[in-house]
Amino acid sequence: MTMSNTILFAVIAIGILALVFGLVLGYASIRFKVEGDPLVDQIDAVLPQTQCGQCGYPGCKPYAEAIADGDDINKCPPGGEATIKKLADLMGVEPKPLDAAHGEEDVKKVAFIREDECIGCTKCIQACPVDAILGAAKHMHTVIAEECTGCDLCVDPCPVDCIDMVPVTQTTSTWKWDFSSSPKGDIPVKMVS
């Protein structure tokens, strides 16, 4: 008798607990529902945002969506190996070498308009995905180097080929400590103490 009572109480208690937790979880799932696909945003955050279209998609976000849908992660030359590695981590897949069909990793460059030769056709302005080119019709154009992502998209439309892609010059503020060019261990005091 006591035995069956104990079992009964246990079953009732567990049942009530299950009900309570079920309600809490059910409420939480509605109250804290996540809208949208956070994965796409995460992938988009990893991509370099050059908007160059070398991956075959019209911008970084569409490529992020494609990756989320299962496309390859090695189609982004501006991002290079570092981006592929991050994407591999994020997607839980093996990193693979950059797909050469989409271009090769290069040093960072910015567009430069040879202003004497510019005829002011505004074609490059229309091509620039980030509005980094200033100018008006029949007036000289120029690139805002700070805003240029180095996507190359302005080079082809130029009818007079006056746009160069120049490598970004290193300054003391963008310099990376390079072991191959600067000696490592200079703590001379170690030897004498």
Added chain:
Amino acid sequence: MYPSFDSIIENLNAGKTYTFPGGVHPDDRKSLSNKDSIISPSIPPLLVIPLRQHIGSDGVCCVEVGEHVLKGQPLSQSSSPFSVPVHAPTSGEVVAIAPHVVAHPSGLTEMCVSIKPDGKDTWCELSPLTDYVEQDKSELVARICQAGISGMGGAGFPTHIKTSTSKPVEFLVLNGIECEPYITSDDRLMREHAWQIRQGLDILTHLISPKAIIVAVEDNKPEALEALNIACQDKDEYRVVSVETKYPAGGEKQLIQVLTGREVPRNGLPADVGVMMFNVGTCYAIADAILHGKPLIDRIVTVTGEAVKAPRNFKTMLGTPVSHLLEAAQYNPKKQKAPKVIMGGPMMGFTLSDATIPVIKTTNCLLVPSKKELVDDNAERACIRCSACADACPASLLPQQMFWHAKAKEYDKAEEYDLFDCIECGACAYVCPSEIPLVHYYRQAKAEIRLQRDEKNKAEKAKQRFEARNARLEREKLEREEKHRKAKEARLAANKAKEQAALNKEQTSPAPSDAKDKVAAALARAKAKKAALQAGNADTTSEVSETSPPTDDKKAQVAAAIARAKAKKAAQASNSTEQAVDATNTDTTSDDKKAKIAAAVARAKAKKAAQASNSTEQAVDATNTDTASDDKKAKIAAAIARAKAKKAAQQSDSQTQTVETNSDAPNAEQSPSVNSGTDDKTSDNDEQDEKKARIAAAVAKAKEKKAKQAQLEQSSEQSSSPQDASDSVVDDKKARIAAAVAKAKAKKAAQAKADSERENNTE
């Protein structure tokens, strides 16, 4: 919580200090250079003054090449609050403003002003401010800024930013620790210029109004301590404190911890714990700037190491090339494997890439080590996880973990181990038994992380711009579509309005409709199309339909045939269709031949009358009176009228002919409808419009003439199909003749100009 002010003062009075974790005790090697007094080297043949010598942004150069500058003259202007100017260290000529290798481990170039000294060392006009106590504090701060003073201990933070703090300061600390081995510049400065340091301290005290003032000197510099004690003896509130020698006690955060037991929070400033700290060199420069008006143009630099014969301190002009100082200290290259000069101390300095690099405001030491003083670059061995570095770290970090992650380029994990709290003191590298240059890994990792942050920010900005651009393009597209849609609507509305206007007019001429009407309508449509093409006026089209309708059975059928042919083409012109249909209603009144003939006669008469400039009413009257005449007479009259009209037309009388064309052509039904009681309403119609319409119709007809002739066969076939088949042949003939005549007339008439009066008369 951290110790309270009172307990700290108590401790200081008792001669007790706190301590910081870790720390090392390297051989200080200061005796190499601290025995001799400070001397000034000769003026170098060329001074190279970088425009940026401190943390913050560049100033804007305000001299030109070829300009002669005086000693102490500003070379740049501070453009932002975080920028301080640089000054000419001696008088001379500006020979270049160009990028030059600067004191940076990268060996990269930055913008520099090169001055060729004239050897006279002429000062510009100075304006000392001896009564600074009377002056406004903001004036003093501005002076400090204009003198180009930035922290001379190492980091180079602009001093005027610190002195203009608004936070309450409990402790003003003068940092005379100089804990790094070899360096003795502050030591010598304190020994030789204690009084000026005291003066600078007075100024800072006046500016900051702290509760307590501490002068901290490490206990391995007894002479400096003594000198400062003497200098500060008349003021009790100046506490000269001797601090236990331990590297890196001279670090700002470490010294605060030693003196007050308080820890500066991460990402925080000393002011957050109520402390403000200045280097003795900065203090000396402040006194110079205020009391003597001299800007910061020189500093004490220790040139030491076993590869120089005469290591000592030099009062060096900023911009002096390192090679000039090495010469003054009698550098002996034979003692080195390869030429190597370290700027800064042995623990935190960096190797210079070029001997022409100039001395800047933060250069406290040039170390020229001999072979035996240097660690072999390739001595690095594997980490043995001894954790000696963690014990030595003054910031309580885990250097070993940061090293692993930095080496593996797992920068986010290195950051998790608080990489950015590392002060790069080098204590960990000093104790490392595997000779791992830990600090270099941290520096590299920090630079990489900063760069990645920059890139991330840039990417974010690019993304925003990209999205903004897309949004703009989308918006422009919508705007364009909206514009097009509105234009279309406006067009439709205009058309509708015209239709409505036409309809209103047409409603004034009511008409029963039957099968014939449709034929008439078709014809009207065809005409309307042509008319529309030429006149470009929808109203005109409708009027034409209204006024030029064939209603007689036979004629109508002929006309219908023609009309059908035309209608095929006309079908393409959708615009006029409805109007034509409307017209159908109005054109319906079928009357007998007589009426038409009479009408023709009447018109002919009217024409004459019109030519005689008669009024409309007369014409109408004529029409009414002649309506009763019988067939033959009517026909004859009509014929005469036509003949006359022909001549008249040839005399370039366009309007009448046009009207006659309408009436004589198979589609002449206007007059009967007038007779049947609608004349008032008809005359109500817009005369102008009708006139135009008719002209247009006439022109159209003329053009269509050839086409009609070609289609005549077909027309006659079709004409037999309608109801009144018996009369059709005769009437066909007549109709054709009439039509031909009309067309001929119309052709001529089309060439003529419009005349509204006559048009009205025919009405």
